[in-house]
Amino acid sequence: MDRIRVSSQISLLVLCLSMVLSGCMRGPIMWQRVTVNQPITPDQITFIQEGKTSLSEVANELGTPDEIVIDSDESGRLLLKELRSTRSVRGGVVRNQDRPTIRNQIKKRLVARYHFSDSKYLRIDFGWGLRFVIPFYSPEMLLGGGGSATDVFEVACDSQLVVQETSFAFRQSFSQFKLWPFGD
Amino acid sequence: MRLFPALLFIAAVSVITGGCAFVRGTYGEEVKPLDISSIKKGITTRAEVATLLGAPERIVEVNGHEIFHYFHYDMKSGLLLIFSRTNLMSEDVFVFFDGNGIVQDIVAGKKKPVPKMQFWPFGD
Numbered sequence: 001m002d003r004i005r006v007s008s009q010i011s012l013l014v015l016c017l018s019m020v021l022s023g024c025m026r027g028p029i030m031w032q033r034v035t036v037n038q039p040i041t042p043d044q045i046t047f048i049q050e051g052k053t054s055l056s057e058v059a060n061e062l063g064t065p066d067e068i069v070i071d072s073d074e075s076g077r078l079l080l081k082e083l084r085s086t087r088s089v090r091g092g093v094v095r096n097q098d099r100p101t102i103r104n105q106i107k108k109r110l111v112a113r114y115h116f117s118d119s120k121y122l123r124i125d126f127g128w129g130l131r132f133v134i135p136f137y138s139p140e141m142l143l144g145g146g147g148s149a150t151d152v153f154e155v156a157c158d159s160q161l162v163v164q165e166t167s168f169a170f171r172q173s174f175s176q177f178k179l180w181p182f183g184d
Numbered sequence: 185m186r187l188f189p190a191l192l193f194i195a196a197v198s199v200i201t202g203g204c205a206f207v208r209g210t211y212g213e214e215v216k217p218l219d220i221s222s223i224k225k226g227i228t229t230r231a232e233v234a235t236l237l238g239a240p241e242r243i244v245e246v247n248g249h250e251i252f253h254y255f256h257y258d259m260k261s262g263l264l265l266i267f268s269r270t271n272l273m274s275e276d277v278f279v280f281f282d283g284n285g286i287v288q289d290i291v292a293g294k295k296k297p298v299p300k301m302q303f304w305p306f307g308d
Contacts, residue, residue, distance in 0.1 A: 027203060027266040033305035034270040038296065059293025064276040068253070068291075070246040110246050112291075120305065159247050161280070161289055177305075 028128035031177060032146075036117040037066065039172070040153045048155075048163055055112055055161040062153075065112035071156060109164060114153040121146030122177035145178035203265045206301060211257040212241060215277045220292050223279065230285040237277070249288065252279040262303035271299035 040062055047053070047061060059065065123144030131138035149171040156165040219236050222228075233252060234240075240252035254277040261270040278291040 029266045030268065031266060031305045032268040032270075034272070036272045037274060055291055056289060056293075059291045062293065063296045064278065064291055064293040066255075066274055066276055068244060068246065068251060068278055110249070159249070161291075 028125045030121075030123045032121040032123075034117075034119045037115060039116040039151055040114055042168065045153070045166060048166055050163055050165060053163045055155065055157050055163065058112070058155055058163060062114065065155065066115050067113040069111050069113065071109040071111045109156045109158065110161070112155040112157065114155075116151040116172070117148065118150075118172050118175040119146065119148035120175050120177045122179055124179060143179055143181065145181045147175045147178065149174040203263070204303075205261070205263040207259075207261040208301075209259045209261075211259075212255055213238065214256045214275065215254050215292070217292075220277065220290060223287055223290055225287050225289060228287045230281055230287075233279055233287060237279075240279075248283055250281045250285070252281070253277075254279075258299055260299045260301045262301050264303040267303045267305055269302045269305045271302060273297070273299040 044062060048058060055065075121144065123142055125140055125142050127139040127141035151172050152169040154167045154169075155163055156167075158164050215237055222236060223233060228236075230250070230252075237252070237254055241255050242253040244251040244253055256275045257272060258275070259270065259272045262268070273296050275296055279287060280289040280291070282288045
């Protein structure tokens with residue numbers, strides 16, 4: 001009878017301790033991911049006719065852009081950069097690459113931007129198991145890494161908010177779980 | 185005697201699920217479609233828009249247009265043991281004004297889907 005009582009008390013103690021301390025338990029491995037908004041693919045923008053489609057029509061199909069900026073020297077760098085880049089160089093894909101991209105032609109346009117951000121992080125704590133061997137000191141021995149990248153879809157409009165040009169920048173492939181933090 | 189395995193089971197469940205968290209957060213006030221529909225292009229003034237929708241989060245000046253930018257963020261985050269995923273979705277409304285402070289255009293597109301509550305970080 002005493003034995004049953006002791007085992008019940010022990011199990012009750014284990015239950016209380018595990019419930020109290022379970023929040024302190026952090027696993028030795030952690031995969032984390034954060035995404036912002038949803039990606040837009042080239043298939044989704046086939047309805048856009050440059051010189052005809054309005055920004056409101058684009059918003060009705062794709063949702064409202066996240067940002068509207070002036071495509072001047074200060075804020076138009078990304079668009080200009082992407083218009084000049086290619087997939088082979090930076091992972092960027094551009095529609096109408098044959099279109100002249102002289103700075104004056106796209107200067108002072110209004111640019112609506114859609115962003116899709118994806119961040120991935122992986123961490124392993126090799127010292128995690130030592131807490132069971134050394135109760136009062138559990139050193140962290142971490143290896144971890146990851147990447148964050150943002151896909152951008154830009155819509156350049158004239159002063160009447162009619163679409164003049166569109167461009168994509170796909171960088172999502174740079175967002176990866178990486179364990180090894182050393183090297184290049 | 186049946187108490188012991190039952191308590192052990194509860195202890196095991198509490199340890200396993202102790203490493204889980206589900207969190208939701210929002211930022212900013214959501215603009216209601218009804219308020220947007222009462223804004224008329226070429227009629228509604230800047231002050232009336234501010235009365236209807238409140239003060240904008242940002243005011244952007246682009247090519248002589250003054251643009252009121254309203255935004256709202258919705259975030260859902262799930263953590264289960266060693267997996268964690270946070271999804272964030274933004275909802276934006278832009279109101280364009282002409283030089284006289286009258287609404288020229290409203291860009292308030294289709295509503296984006298509500299972010300999913302997920303903990304699995306792989307896949308799409």
